[in-house]
Amino acid sequence: MRDVIVIGAGGGGPVVAAELAGRGLDVLVLEGGPRQADPENQWSHAENDANNPNNGFLRFGPEDRSKPAWFREWTTNLFTWQLSGVGGTTQHYYGNSPRPMPGVFRGYAGADAAEYDTGHLFPFTYDEFVPYLEWVEATLPVETAAMGTKEALTFRGCESYGLPLQTSRNITRNAFRPQQNAILQPGGTAGTTDRSDLLAYPQATGCTFCGHCFQGCYLPRQAPRNQFAKRSTDNSYVPLGLSADAIRPGGRAFELIADSFVQSIRHEQEGAHTVARGVTWRNNTTGEIFSEDARVVVLAGGATESPRLWFNSGLPNPNDWVGRGHTDHFFDWVVGSFDEYTGNSKGANSSARMDFPGRGGIENVGLGPAIQAFALSLSDSGARGFYNNGRGFTGPWDGPAGRLVGNELKDLMMGGIDNLLNFLVITDDHVEPGNRITPSLFPADENGAPAKIDVSLRHRTRRTLENREFMVHRAAEIMRAAGAKKVYRLDWAPLLLHVHSSMRMGESDQNSVLDANAEARWVKRLFIADNSALANSLGGPNPTLATQALATRTAERIFQMYFGGDSWVDKEAPVVSTDARISARMNAMGL
Amino acid sequence: MDHFNRRAFLARASLFGTFVGAGVALPGTLGNSLGPVGRANAQTGSAVLDAVEAFSLDTMRGLCVMVMPGPDEWSRQQGTPRTDPGPIEGGGGEFMKDLFDNYLGMGDQLARPLALGIAQALSDMGIQTAPFLGLSEPDGRRIDQVLGYVYSDRVLPLSLPVALLLNTGALLAAPQSIVGPLGSPFSRLSLTDKLRVLEGIEGPVPQLVSIIDGALPVPLRGSASGFLRFAGGILLEGTAFGVYSEQNNYNPATRTVDPRPVPWDLTGYRPNGLVDGHDEFIGYYQNRTEVPADA
Numbered sequence: 093m094r095d096v097i098v099i100g101a102g103g104g105g106p107v108v109a110a111e112l113a114g115r116g117l118d119v120l121v122l123e124g125g126p127r128q129a130d131p132e133n134q135w136s137h138a139e140n141d142a143n144n145p146n147n148g149f150l151r152f153g154p155e156d157r158s159k160p161a162w163f164r165e166w167t168t169n170l171f172t173w174q175l176s177g178v179g180g181t182t183q184h185y186y187g188n189s190p191r192p193m194p195g196v197f198r199g200y201a202g203a204d205a206a207e208y209d210t211g212h213l214f215p216f217t218y219d220e221f222v223p224y225l226e227w228v229e230a231t232l233p234v235e236t237a238a239m240g241t242k243e244a245l246t247f248r249g250c251e252s253y254g255l256p257l258q259t260s261r262n263i264t265r266n267a268f269r270p271q272q273n274a275i276l277q278p279g280g281t282a283g284t285t286d287r288s289d290l291l292a293y294p295q296a297t298g299c300t301f302c303g304h305c306f307q308g309c310y311l312p313r314q315a316p317r318n319q320f321a322k323r324s325t326d327n328s329y330v331p332l333g334l335s336a337d338a339i340r341p342g343g344r345a346f347e348l349i350a351d352s353f354v355q356s357i358r359h360e361q362e363g364a365h366t367v368a369r370g371v372t373w374r375n376n377t378t379g380e381i382f383s384e385d386a387r388v389v390v391l392a393g394g395a396t397e398s399p400r401l402w403f404n405s406g407l408p409n410p411n412d413w414v415g416r417g418h419t420d421h422f423f424d425w426v427v428g429s430f431d432e433y434t435g436n437s438k439g440a441n442s443s444a445r446m447d448f449p450g451r452g453g454i455e456n457v458g459l460g461p462a463i464q465a466f467a468l469s470l471s472d473s474g475a476r477g478f479y480n481n482g483r484g485f486t487g488p489w490d491g492p493a494g495r496l497v498g499n500e501l502k503d504l505m506m507g508g509i510d511n512l513l514n515f516l517v518i519t520d521d522h523v524e525p526g527n528r529i530t531p532s533l534f535p536a537d538e539n540g541a542p543a544k545i546d547v548s549l550r551h552r553t554r555r556t557l558e559n560r561e562f563m564v565h566r567a568a569e570i571m572r573a574a575g576a577k578k579v580y581r582l583d584w585a586p587l588l589l590h591v592h593s594s595m596r597m598g599e600s601d602q603n604s605v606l607d608a609n610a611e612a613r614w615v616k617r618l619f620i621a622d623n624s625a626l627a628n629s630l631g632g633p634n635p636t637l638a639t640q641a642l643a644t645r646t647a648e649r650i651f652q653m654y655f656g657g658d659s660w661v662d663k664e665a666p667v668v669s670t671d672a673r674i675s676a677r678m679n680a681m682g683l
Numbered sequence: 684m685d686h687f688n689r690r691a692f693l694a695r696a697s698l699f700g701t702f703v704g705a706g707v708a709l710p711g712t713l714g715n716s717l718g719p720v721g722r723a724n725a726q727t728g729s730a731v732l733d734a735v736e737a738f739s740l741d742t743m744r745g746l747c748v749m750v751m752p753g754p755d756e757w758s759r760q761q762g763t764p765r766t767d768p769g770p771i772e773g774g775g776g777e778f779m780k781d782l783f784d785n786y787l788g789m790g791d792q793l794a795r796p797l798a799l800g801i802a803q804a805l806s807d808m809g810i811q812t813a814p815f816l817g818l819s820e821p822d823g824r825r826i827d828q829v830l831g832y833v834y835s836d837r838v839l840p841l842s843l844p845v846a847l848l849l850n851t852g853a854l855l856a857a858p859q860s861i862v863g864p865l866g867s868p869f870s871r872l873s874l875t876d877k878l879r880v881l882e883g884i885e886g887p888v889p890q891l892v893s894i895i896d897g898a899l900p901v902p903l904r905g906s907a908s909g910f911l912r913f914a915g916g917i918l919l920e921g922t923a924f925g926v927y928s929e930q931n932n933y934n935p936a937t938r939t940v941d942p943r944p945v946p947w948d949l950t951g952y953r954p955n956g957l958v959d960g961h962d963e964f965i966g967y968y969q970n971r972t973e974v975p976a977d978a
Contacts, residue, residue: 272974437953
């Protein structure tokens, strides 16, 4: 009998696990994918090696790369960039850690209050949430991004366009700023050389500007795991949890079992309530089945897999909201070609952003050639100059929206990867019940029915559609103000990176799965702590920071409700995950 | 898009029936399709499967040059020949075929109904799947039997359903593509006609997919068509990712890339190869290195 079993070691699960391990609870973390314990010798900076959906080291599949990846059914032209493995999708992310917009929380009274998804607010106030944001910002830590050429160009565009500078962590107005990133700032030789022999720790510390955030971060080489530049949870909260006994009096290191896929959450009826009792999982390598009881179960499989496991476990779904309300920031993509060097493929991949409260945001994105070509080929507007799927909109970009093909694509790519600048449009995507996860009718794999992802580009609320057009116009205008000689709009098909709210918490039991404590409304002792728990799409900001702050709050609630404990965020100081005691533990463990 | 509606589809069936009946059933689908690099997979010893493999590979090559035209026959046939290097010489077609063939970790539970659905659509057009793939009559096993016979039950060889989908569309978009050079009707199309096929798959009303969906057994009807719509969308993005990556120049044993990949030269990427950092740090905007929590 464990105190707590956490399902999933992605962006949210390790946060709950590390916090509760720090309080002395007996915590088991189960991860379906691999534990890449020695990435310096397991990974590379090569794009296909990293991201091949079949056998890349960052894929959705078991530890053995020769075994097939796991299937998800996608019902339309979309792509889900879903990862398994310790760190989950934070292995991919750019470390962007903006705070959510205050307008998506209960009680917001700003002049723009009506501009947000008011039917799907967080069931508590922004003021209540800020201490949790600060706690995570200190733990990771989150720092102000260093600048490379692509950021300097982006800032130049913002200045020329007339946007003011945002000088607070809270989003208060239309403005631009350097990102608040979970990436350690460069120190020593980092950022000043391309000579690998000069970029080992401790000669180099923090971000070396390698340009490979999307391939997972293992730099500087020879650094202890908790000193890697990018603070994905495999580099931050997992080391924190594994060292819980060294950093907190009474703390107890959590146990982490990887390559083990949870097949069901066991439960039983207790009076009027269903109560979670434990989990059953399968070792991917041996096929052995294991089962263990727990006082509390925390589901953190991600916005796609958490509903899947819920369905496959036969848990109750009385209001039919399990898997519904999937939001994905309804991305769009604007590319500028420049006569001058942009540094597209170098440096932290995204270190500048613009926010438009009530509408969404824009961030710059640096890419290598494979993902760049992918990004230029993803569209719901057909192929520029050939067909448009009934779309192909025109605006302050050049020509109609749509993917580039043939000579146009190749000529643009041959103009130089470092003569391109990318803007990702991140829409305030209002909750839409029809965008959802359900069990697939395709044949089940060894872990049960796979997830069917039914998220349509066109199935959005009127406000979401307006928000995206508003944002993409701003993106194209700022791109031109930055000096682009030609501006392309792709009208991206759904690319599921920022996925949230498919198991949303909410004010009403009519349209949510979780209550204000993130406990399942109809299953006691079962909490959810990944992006799927978010009430909405946060107004546009990238979700990881908010998910981790919410997971911290959820850990406190679990401790208070089921273990007779007290809160800590209001009383104590966080331990920074780069702490030397954690480094010593990582070295001792060979990590 | 009229050529993809059911009425036009059936009207054309008699035309194709005439082609096939006249004995001009797809010369070139067998034997002529081995490109300069060779096969994606080892010889299987099965003439049936070899023909299927060659047909799929040729179609994948036709797809690769849509996102990266080059100095090859597939680009020339498409109407976009170039002198700079392309994806065919570097094994792009083989890579994409391998990618599709290892994409789905499920076996003939899915392969058979998909292949049957497409075969039924072709049969409606008067084209038997056996001659369509250049198979001799004694070898004329149905595609689903081939798949069930040769492939393991672990992985769906997705390149074949994808190739059949593209080629069924090719025959509808440009009936004359049934004969000609290269090894598949799709590869014989102009870029414009190839994109008409893609339009028929990924459009808001994916008519081509619905034709195939109608022949699928319940309960896959609907689900399988949704999957084909996804496949239609991913064809170009996935191919672009593949052919602009280091693909088969990467050595997993040494974790190095050699020889230098074509797209790296084309795009000026990493002139000194992969490195652990760059001298790209130019400071902080207005020297702002931190934002106080209470600012």
